Amino acid sequence: MPYASCFVGSPNTPDYRVFISYNGHILSALHDIPLLPSPNSSSDDSLARDDASQLTLNMVVEAPRWSSAQMVIAPSEAFAPIRQEMRGRRLAYVRNCFPHRGFIWNYGALPQTWAEGAPLRVCELGERVAHVGDVRSVRVLGLLALRDEGILRHTLLVIDTADSLAARLHNIADIDRECPGLITATKEWFRLYKLPDGKAENTFELGGQVKGIEFVEEIVRAAHEGWRNIVTSSSSLIMDLSSVTIQNSPGLVRNEVADQYIGLVTAKEEESPPAPMPSSASKWWYIATV
Numbered sequence: 001m002p003y004a005s006c007f008v009g010s011p012n013t014p015d016y017r018v019f020i021s022y023n024g025h026i027l028s029a030l031h032d033i034p035l036l037p038s039p040n041s042s043s044d045d046s047l048a049r050d051d052a053s054q055l056t057l058n059m060v061v062e063a064p065r066w067s068s069a070q071m072v073i074a075p076s077e078a079f080a081p082i083r084q085e086m087r088g089r090r091l092a093y094v095r096n097c098f099p100h101r102g103f104i105w106n107y108g109a110l111p112q113t114w115a116e117g118a119p120l121r122v123c124e125l126g127e128r129v130a131h132v133g134d135v136r137s138v139r140v141l142g143l144l145a146l147r148d149e150g151i152l153r154h155t156l157l158v159i160d161t162a163d164s165l166a167a168r169l170h171n172i173a174d175i176d177r178e179c180p181g182l183i184t185a186t187k188e189w190f191r192l193y194k195l196p197d198g199k200a201e202n203t204f205e206l207g208g209q210v211k212g213i214e215f216v217e218e219i220v221r222a223a224h225e226g227w228r229n230i231v232t233s234s235s236s237l238i239m240d241l242s243s244v245t246i247q248n249s250p251g252l253v254r255n256e257v258a259d260q261y262i263g264l265v266t267a268k269e270e271e272s273p274p275a276p277m278p279s280s281a282s283k284w285w286y287i288a289t290v
Contacts, residue, residue: 003033005133006267008081011274012069012091017081018133019267020060025255026264029060029073029133030080030119031231031243033111035224037137054139054170055213056161057220059122061108061134068093068102068281071132073109073119075239078261082132087197093281095196100189106130110156113223114230117238120223121146121155123186125179126163137161142172143216145205146190152205154219157186172210183210196285 002023009015020029027033037058062071062082070085070092077083085092094102106126109119124130124138138158146153159169168178175183191202230236231249241251244258 003135010272035112114227115223142210
């Protein structure tokens with residue numbers, strides 16, 4: 001699909017934004033990219049598996065594998081660009097908890113979902129290193145029920161359908177067979193990544209099990225409905241409602257209006273050179289994992 005990224009500012013700066021366009025027109029990364037990758041899908045479609053055991057969805061990549069900048073969709077900003085989170089007055093970077101450096105998968109979100117104050121989170125396990133703002137069709141493999149600083153964050157494990165591993169990964173058992181150790185490493189990463197900032201170790205619900213497709217389907221369906229209830233409400237203090245496709249939303253605008261959004265005046269199709277990262281972003285943190 002002809003999605004593309006538009007860049008404002010330089011990476012590693014507070015003003016850096018990545019907007020997403022489709023066929024040359026800006027859209028909302030949260031509202032206008034359909035949850036289902038079918039070209040005929042809409043926000044009113046019910047979830048449907050592509051066969052008896054598969055569920056394929058769209059994913060927006062926020063943080064590519066091996067990167068450390070904590071990039072997230074900004075739901076409170078018009079057209080929901082991707083920006084770097086702040087930790088107080090400083091830009092946020094994932095701590096390198098040995099032996100894990102940066103994000104160990106392509107990390108991102110499901111568009112058109114909302115649960116516990118954010119879109120559903122996604123870890124894409126493929127071999128390809130993605131880019132910020134990529135929109136990928138992904139096959140759902142399972143789900144972890146992470147409790148991050150006390151907030152339940154259902155996090156999907158998926159594989160890019162175009163990845164070289166896609167033909168071999170269809171479920172949780174396939175992950176263990178084809179990528180031994182990856183689920184264990186993923187759990188450890190989430191448990192430890194906030195400890196260097198003086199926060200408590202994260203935990204998992206459901207006994208730490210990776211749940212299968214049937215469980216995932218209900219979680220995604222509920223999050224999609226949660227998003228739909230907000231985007232079609234008369235107003236929202238939770239998110240900006242600007243979109244170019246959601247016909248029954250008060251935030252609907254024409255493509256021409258969206259393309260003239262003030263935040264995009266300086267947008268470029270090519271990314272500017274990044275600003276230097278702080279030395280702390282490359283520091284190793286050695287944490288006991290007993």
